[in-house]
Amino acid sequence: MSFVFSFVFFCWVYSLVNELLIKEQLKIHRPSIRFLEKEIGLNADGFYQQENKQLRREYLKKYLLDRKSQKIKVKGACLNDDVLQVWIKEAGYSFPSGHTVSAFLVTILLGYLIIVRKGSLYKYWLVVLFMWAVVIAYSRVVLGVHTPVDVFGGAVWGSVISFGLILSGSLKSVFVNKEPLKKIG
Structure with missing residues (x-):
């Protein structure tokens, strides 16, 4: 449960940083x-x-x-x-797309969780997660609130943040040496 709280808190803080600092500085x-x-x-x-x-x-x-x-x-x-x-x-302001940053951040971190905790048996969920993130990004362009550059930048930025967290090792205490997730039912 602490993981869920930490994850939601991190995404919320990043959203604030994106809206109040990054977008306000770039003013696109x-x-x-x-x-x-x-x-x-x-x-x-x-x-x-x-x-x-x-x-x-x-x-x-x-x-x-x-x-x-x-x-x-x-x-x-x-x-x-x-x-x-x-x-x-x-x-x-427009750049980068906060929805796209969050979608790719969630996708990559949940993908990492699936790989570490469940192994390659659940690799098809990675495709579902990735398609979900792409649909979120595409919807922002279709609605006219972002350009393709905004969502591409958001996807790259969300991915960089995710991989930075993964490569820093700061997520190991959450994912490694834990008992596997239990099936419900």
Whole structure:
């Protein structure tokens, strides 16, 4: 149980570092904000000058509400309201994709756990985990909140952090010399 708590705590701390330090230093605009700037005249600089993400959400929500009658089109089709809600929620900067960093971090660390604790018998779970991380990354691009560069950078960064933890040996006390995981049932 302490492993689960430590793992969740580490991911939470990394998410804060990514959102509050890395992205805030790089200040790369989201593709959704650049799109709204180009298509309906959103002032992206004004949007990002808001003090925090909550104020940015309110700014964007008001801007879109004021232009409710103006249909936003992507490749000739009207933009879905659910996608607009995601764009409002994702009011931070773009690079690297935090969802992708976390997905690859979790995938590699759980993959390591599977290999160390269960051996190659469960290697097919590694494929499932990897496909899950790829789907998370792809969904961020499809939703328009990240570019392929954002998710590639997130995948690389999540992998580097994971392999750094594994190679440092700091995870050995958690995984090595423990009795195998027990089957339920």
